[in-house]
Amino acid sequence: xxxxxxxxxxxxxxxxxxxxxxxxxxxxxxxxxxxxxxxxxxxxxxxxxxxxxxxxxxxxxxxxxxxxxxxxxxxxxxxxxxxxxxxxxxxxxxxxxxxxxxxxxxxxxxxxxxxxxxxxxxxxxxxxxxxxxxxxxxxxxxxxxxxxxxxxxxxxxxxx
Numbered sequence: 148x149x150x151x152x153x154x155x156x157x158x159x160x161x162x163x164x165x166x167x168x169x170x171x172x173x174x175x176x177x178x179x180x181x182x183x184x185x186x187x188x189x190x191x192x193x194x195x196x197x198x199x200x201x202x203x204x205x206x207x208x209x210x211x212x213x214x215x216x217x218x219x220x221x222x223x224x225x226x227x228x229x230x231x232x233x234x235x236x237x238x239x240x241x242x243x244x245x246x247x248x249x250x251x252x253x254x255x256x257x258x259x260x261x262x263x264x265x266x267x268x269x270x271x272x273x274x275x276x277x278x279x280x281x282x283x284x285x286x287x288x289x290x291x292x293x294x295x296x297x298x299x300x301x302x303x304x305x306x307x
Contacts, residue, residue, distance in 0.1 A: 148261055149263070156178075177209070179213060193261045210256060211292070213262060218278040218296050222268070277294070280292045
């Protein structure tokens with residue numbers, strides 16, 4: 148099975164690594180991991196039994212969550228790279244939040260199958276990136292999505 152060796156989520160600072168979708172410190176989360184795949188990005192994820200919509204198929208909310216976190220992770224990777232940095236070089240990556248999320252479900256997504264999200268990046272502003280994502284199951288395109296990811300503002304904190 149294909150894996151992501153170096154993921155941007157692996158180097159998010161601890162105080163912001165708690166997202167239910169991609170936070171490595173959230174014990175009950177999905178632990179989505181996004182890395183480079185050529186000039187695109189990839190996240191590989193196999194849904195669990197509890198992610199069933201109807202027997203045999205994945206709940207759409209999990210697919211939306213995958214697209215959401217893949218989009219913000221992709222934006223982080225892209226800006227980190229644009230700034231001259233790479234995963235593992237000791238620099239802290241920028242963290243993004245979702246400005247908007249759009250998902251189109253094209254085919255029922257089978258469960259017990261690894262899902263592959265492939266992202267294409269479009270910079271629309273120095274602090275705003277658009278990521279187009281395709282989600283495949285067994286090489287079948289099941290969903291597409293678009294995330295507008297915004298650099299997390301400094302005021303975004305748990306200390307409010």
